[in-house]
Amino acid sequence: MNLLRQIASVTGLNLKNLPSRMGSSLVVVAGMGAAIGVLVSILSLAVGFAELQRRTGDPGRAIILSQTADTEGMSAMPRTVLGDIVAAPGIGRDADGASLADPEYVNIFLVSKRTEGNTLLTLRGMGRKGLAVRPELKIVAGRMFRPGARELIIGIASQREFAGLDVGDKILMQDGQWPIVGSFTTDGDVLEGQMIGDAPTLMSAAKRNNFNSVIVRLAGPNALQSLQRALAANPRLGVRAERQSDYTERTSQDTAAFFVAVAYAVGGIMALGALFGALNTLYSAVGARTQEIATLRALGFGGTAVAVSVIAESVLLALAGAVIGIGLAWALFHGQRYAFGEMLFHLSVSLRLVSIGLGWALAIALLGGTLPAIRAARLPVVDALRTV
């Protein structure tokens, strides 16, 4: 008899008997469901966070910071260096030939969550080229702030999450109350968690002379290198350029790595528990099938077919559990808003996560199925039949 047909018929027979071992089969399904569900749920946080960073890091943009500063907040750029930076090669130009470079200012202040507690929010001062550098910024309610006016606009994610930031609300600034005149979207990037006003007006209110960064649109694929060379050639400036996607990756990688580490640590321990559960179930399944297996062997079925049937049972139960776990994670968390400070994003059970979850389940099933399968294949036929 050919091996594949043997495997198919023994596996079919085994699966048909599965309902009679319902209780112990549920152990695998529940264990795997819990383990994979937890893994995928926590990973959905990491995926959502990474997606937020990916949307923010437009590779067609570069950010220019002080040489010694790691982040925009730590960087300080005096007005005296701006002229040379804006005129540097590699920066894109608009139709009128003006440089697509926007010196920006950031400050942070506290806002209250709609639920409970406070968090820090970035207040960004944008210049005249701010919109040209960020074509994705669209006003969705109210209007844009006017240059020179003491007005602010608010990102829609922040507006949803924090209290007192609706269009028409007033914000306490260093020189009095500024109204929020509009809200904007930037297609789900970090900016949607921030508040924006006119840079020179904000800076005069804060009595600040230094900008924090210059955001530029790069002229082409190799423009960054010529920009970096030009900036490095002028040490008086004391600044350096970085692709914006590299900047967001660099500044978010510790957090991203932490989320992933938590997910795999927790998921790993759960998976270990699920593995012991699966081993237990499959050993007892082999025990319950002793006579069936012995009979099959006596009829001429090979050990391999019997072993494969055990592994198939393991895989089937594990995948069923994983599907339930992933389904629950998806139903509970997919698309849920998450606030990590002013980083506002949506949890995401992506297709990649589904495959990671199924992959883990498959791996645990194979690990948990192998030893019981070997025992099943080696079952001493005569002894087993004697117990009938």
Add this chain to the structure above:
Amino acid sequence: MKYFPLVWAALWRKPVRTILTFLAAVAAFALFGLAIGLNATYGGIVARARADRAYVNPHFIENGNLTLAQRGRIASMPEVREIGVSDFFLGYYRDPKNQVVPWFMDRSMRGAYPELPLTRAQWDQLQADPSGVFLDNRTAARLGLKAGDNMPVLTQEPSRRDGAKLWPFHVIGVVENPPWARGGLTLANFDYLEQARPLAKVGHVGQFNILLKDPDRVAAFAHRVDATFANSANPTWTTSEKAMARDGTSYMFNIPLVTQGVSAAGLFMILFLIANGIAQSVRERVAEFAVLKTLGFSRWSVIALVFAEAAAPCLLGAAAGFAIALGVSSRIAGLAMLQKLGVAPPTLTVGVLATGFVFATLVAFAGAAMPAWRIQHLDIAAALRR
């Protein structure tokens, strides 16, 4: 206790099953210990935060300022018992990786921050020695410094009146790290900062630390301070230590929700395992239980036997799991990743362990309920016939 041999024998009837159940329980309760322990850590931070202390900060965190003039106005408010002044800057010792954050405190911080680990004599030393600092043992170990050593600290930007970036501190002494300052302490003298920094910044303050007469008045006090300075050049943001601790601990995760979710998933996983294991065991030994009943074992002692059999791997697994969790949490405290993000390791308090054992018992109870019911309604004659 006299039934112990019976339970023991039952457990080793199927050693593979018992050991696998035990191992699954170890995994589930190690996770339980770590998760609930993390919850306990953060709960402890909030619980330890004083209800009667408020902080007045600049409304704008970067480049915002408070002034010594504001100190006078706040000090005269009726709620205030003690008001201390503090400030800090970011610098490093020798290598940018060795970050140092000197916490400059004026003399009234002695009253406003009594939990600072300085004795009376040490406070006097600090006040008398402008460029001296006290380090806690954690910071001293991190920087490789001891009492008497010089500690030159460099800042990123010019920070001194003469445009220099170097602050030549020296270590007066090393004090015990208090549990509330996991990041370490570098206690410095505010007068020194005031004397050495640029003239434009003199009279400016980072933070007021205030002890209130009545903890129930903290919200009213915060509102009064912020309203007083709302239209000034230096608007304030006032918060209670409790609220700050709560914000800080919920920054990254909703800790209670995540930790409880994770531990519930772990318990759910082993609940099925235990329930199934004990059900199988009872099914296989129906005749044995019938014999026990025939011999005159009361129904409660038979139920107790079933329960003990379910509870043994569960409770032993919990004990081993907690031991692992203890080992893990004491080891991960030093991980660079956690320190960089300011994440505290789990603490397996007595309360956490007690909760764990209660849940282990509950899981065993829930798992053993069905089989116990079955045994109770056992038809002895029919069972013995098998």
